[in-house]
Amino acid sequence: MQQKPVLYSYWRSSCSWRVRIALSVKNIDYEYRTINLVKNGGEQWQPEYEALNPSHTVPTLIIDGHTIGQSVAIMEYLEETRPQVPLLPKEPSQRAKVRQVVETVNADTQPLQNLRVLQWLQKEAGEEKRNTWLQHFLTLNIQALEQLLRRYSGKFSVGDEITLADCVIPPQYYSAIRYKISLDNCPNFVRVAKALDELPAFKRAHAFSQPDAPENPEY
Ligand SMILES: N[C@@H](CCC(=O)N[C@@H](CS)C(=O)NCC(=O)O)C(=O)O
Structure with a gap:
């Protein structure tokens, strides 16, 4: 078994x-x-x-x-x-688009917003610099995602089916809210993030639904 x-x-x-x-x-x-x-x-x-x-x-x-x-x-x-x-489309160019969205978060930005980087920045440069850094790189990332989703999204990030691209959106949406990044000019990013938020599979995976989340977790 x-x-x-x-x-x-x-x-x-x-x-x-x-x-x-x-x-x-x-x-x-x-x-x-x-x-x-x-x-x-x-x-x-x-x-x-x-x-x-x-x-x-x-x-x-x-x-x-x-x-x-x-x-x-x-x-x-x-x-x-x-x-x-499936979480990847059949057609190679659609797959490439999915992977482009994934890497825009995974390769371009997550390493810059990672805990050890923020802890190091705070220690070496202070809290204010750490916050400015985070605001700067998160804003760049959300703007890039908005541009990609404007081109590629249907109901979800790339077309109308759930793909790996949708797996990287909710955590960035959460970070944007947590760190007060303006989403005023990001209608596609917000629309897709909100649509994903409604799905039971995404609710189960949400940070706040995890066994190690605090009792009253906050954005
Ligand atoms: N490229 C790695 C990055 C993993 C990563 O950095 N995870 C973060 C949490 S999202 C972490 O464990 N950080 C701990 C630390 O910075 O010490 C992956 O995609 O799994």
């Missing part, structure tokens, strides 16, 4: 959130294990976790006897092994 996949996650982690969405949309049941990124200097740095993920980051997924890190590698693995609910 197949063992249940195990997801190492943190409720607020945008990269874990992406993978939770992919698991949820594909109806894959899994066990949730918390890696608290802020408690005791961060559980991601403990040797037991380093053995699973040398990058000291979440998520990590244990599945089919494999231990996989990097959210996009995990989502691609799920897509290749469990294609029944």
